[in-house]
Amino acid sequence: MPNPPAPVRRTLLKGLAAAPFAAALGGSPTPASAAPAAAPGIVKPLPEQYFTVRGTNAEARFDAFGDTGFLTPADRFFVRNHTTTPVLDAQDWRLTLWGDGLHGRSPVHFTYGHLRDLPSVTRTALVECAGNARSLYATQQGQAVSGTAWTLGAVGAARWRGVRLGEVLRRAGLAHDAVDLMPRGLDAPYVSGGTDHGRVRRPLPVAKALDDVILAYEMNGEPLPYDHGHPVRLIVPDWVGIASVKWLGDIEVSTRPLTSPWSTDWYRLLGEAHPPGGSAPLTRQTLKSGYQLPFGATLEAGRVHRLTGRAWSAHAPVRSVDVSTDGGATWRPARLHDGPRRGAWVRWSAPWRPERTGPVTLLSRTTDAAGNVQPDRAVHNTQGYLFDAIVRHPVAIA
Ligand SMILES: Nc1nc2c(c(=O)[nH]1)N[C@H]1C(S)=C(S)[C@@H](COP(=O)(O)O)O[C@H]1N2
Ligand SMILES: [Mo]
Numbered sequence: 196m197p198n199p200p201a202p203v204r205r206t207l208l209k210g211l212a213a214a215p216f217a218a219a220l221g222g223s224p225t226p227a228s229a230a231p232a233a234a235p236g237i238v239k240p241l242p243e244q245y246f247t248v249r250g251t252n253a254e255a256r257f258d259a260f261g262d263t264g265f266l267t268p269a270d271r272f273f274v275r276n277h278t279t280t281p282v283l284d285a286q287d288w289r290l291t292l293w294g295d296g297l298h299g300r301s302p303v304h305f306t307y308g309h310l311r312d313l314p315s316v317t318r319t320a321l322v323e324c325a326g327n328a329r330s331l332y333a334t335q336q337g338q339a340v341s342g343t344a345w346t347l348g349a350v351g352a353a354r355w356r357g358v359r360l361g362e363v364l365r366r367a368g369l370a371h372d373a374v375d376l377m378p379r380g381l382d383a384p385y386v387s388g389g390t391d392h393g394r395v396r397r398p399l400p401v402a403k404a405l406d407d408v409i410l411a412y413e414m415n416g417e418p419l420p421y422d423h424g425h426p427v428r429l430i431v432p433d434w435v436g437i438a439s440v441k442w443l444g445d446i447e448v449s450t451r452p453l454t455s456p457w458s459t460d461w462y463r464l465l466g467e468a469h470p471p472g473g474s475a476p477l478t479r480q481t482l483k484s485g486y487q488l489p490f491g492a493t494l495e496a497g498r499v500h501r502l503t504g505r506a507w508s509a510h511a512p513v514r515s516v517d518v519s520t521d522g523g524a525t526w527r528p529a530r531l532h533d534g535p536r537r538g539a540w541v542r543w544s545a546p547w548r549p550e551r552t553g554p555v556t557l558l559s560r561t562t563d564a565a566g567n568v569q570p571d572r573a574v575h576n577t578q579g580y581l582f583d584a585i586v587r588h589p590v591a592i593a
Contacts, residue, residue: 236279238421239270249343251276257347261487261503265533265542266319267351269414274422275324275349277385277395281442285418285426290410292363296373296401296448303367307412307426310358313366316409317356318432320538321507323480324349325435325462328586329579335587336572340579347485347586350507352539355430357411360404364448373401375453378429381444394444397437397457398476399429401448407432410443432538433509435477435580437462464576481583482508482567484516484543484559493591499548504529504559507540511565516543519558523585526560535564549592557588 237253246253255273263271274280285307293302327349332340343349364376379396386392399408409430412419419425424441431438437457447453464474484506494500506516512535517526529543549555562568573584 236276237274238280238282239274245271246273247346247348249345251278252343252349254345255348255351257350257485257505258487258489258492260505265539266353266415269353269417269420269423272322272351272353272414272423273324273349275343275436276382276422278383280422281382282421283381283425283442285412288426290363290427290443291445292367292448293445294448296370296375296450297368298370299368301368302445305363305367310363310410310412310427313358313362315356316359317354317413318407318409318430318538319352319354319536320430320432321350321352321480321509321540322430322436322439323351323507323509325437325477325480325580326578326582327436328483328582331582331584331586332573332575332579335584336575338575340575340577342579346490347483349436350483353414354416355409355411356413356416357409357427357430360408360410360429361406363410364401364404367448369401369448370450372450373448374451375400375449376404377447377449377453377455378440378443379445379447380440381442392456395437395440395457396455397440397462398453398455399431399438403431403434403478433479435462435480438478461578462580464574464578464580466575466577468574469576477580480509481581482506482510482513482561482563482569483583483586484561484569485586486557486559486588488557488588488590491589491591493593494549496549496552496592499546501544502529502547502557503542503544505540505542506559506561508561508563508565508567509538510567511563512537513541513561514564515562516541517560517562518543518545519560520545520547520549520555522556522587523558526558529559552592555590555592557590558585559588560585 253274290305291302330344332338376399411430428441458476462477486504506513516529519526529545533541560569569585573582
């Protein structure tokens with residue numbers, strides 16, 4: 196096996212000194228009233244009304260998405276970092292492709308300028324962590340799971356511009372018998388429980404890479420922000436967020452199947468309901484929906500409220516959303532405000548006039564065009580991935 200090339204020189208974030216550069220990259224300034232929360236290693240401001248800090252990660256407040264449009268602005272987008280955001284300079288950056296799955300000379304390098312000169316594509320895609328809504332296994336189903344206790348906000352939709360990975364692979368000399376890629380980030384090695392697992396990397400089948408994967412350098416019309424993979428990240432539409440490797444540095448191209456801890460130890464389904472040793476590595480995300488309302492919100496009795504939310508499925512466009520305002524006894528269709536689209540979500544609304552005071556559970560249920568429907572219960576797995584159940588949303592009527 197050839198040795199992987201050394202990473203390019205990188206400048207690590209040094210405290211707040213990097214913040215002005217983040218602003219220059221297109222992030223909006225923090226509202227004056229908001230005190231940014233401290234998240235070790237995230238560059239952008241994390242005002243409390245928009246983010247909940249969870250370890251090295253920042254969850255977006257899904258309940259506050261009502262004031263965002265179809266796309267999630269970069270300054271409202273969740274951040275999932277295994278370590279810390281590296282502050283990389285696009286001018287120093289280059290992508291290296293290497294391995295026995297290239298038929299010509301190897302390694303092959305692409306500079307940032309070279310990528311920007313190649314034909315570009317633009318598409319909308321969600322990035323959603325495999326563990327999004329993980330905490331509901333415990334709060335709603337009474338089941339223990341390990342990992343970051345996300346509620347519904349480890350998801351966002353953005354318009355990504357970049358180069359097709361297939362285009363770059365062909366130019367690098369992709370061999371006809373290549374089967375797997377191993378894209379790898381330039382962030383620091385991930386150390387957990389005293390073990391150094393190396394830099395974030397996860398096998399990606401060549402078939403998916405050639406289908407719809409993008410080497411993205413723009414997010415919502417601006418250069419990628421530092422926290423979201425500047426200067427270049429993968430966007431792997433419909434797949435679990437871990438596939439969309441940020442701060443991409445190199446890609447091994449192999450004629451044999453590849454593995455990493457991100458495909459063997461994590462991001463597969465383990466537990467009683469699954470085969471011994473676990474499921475195959477996770478690929479596609481699942482389907483969900485939620486109300487843009489804080490858990491435990493108080494609503495006034497005797498007046499009409501416009502309940503709003505979002506629904507999405509990684510399998511097919513959303514066909515319908517049903518809501519229940521009586522704990523699941525009766526259901527009615529919500530109104531959809533976006534056309535059904537692959538790889539995106541739809542905003543929905545439903546008017547509701549609560550009459551009696553007291554606690555109520557709101558529910559919402561996505562059905563997609565392939566006939567998938569959110570179940571009442573998600574199938575448990577020890578690491579809490581792919582929560583797909585109908586969310587039970589408590590509110591109080593006063
Ligand atoms: N290099 C690198 N890529 C990464 C990660 C990381 O820690 N390092 N986190 C992954 C995970 S688990 C998710 S869910 C998405 C999150 O993307 P975002 O931070 O832009 O929202 O990035 C993925 N790509
Ligand atoms: Mo993730």
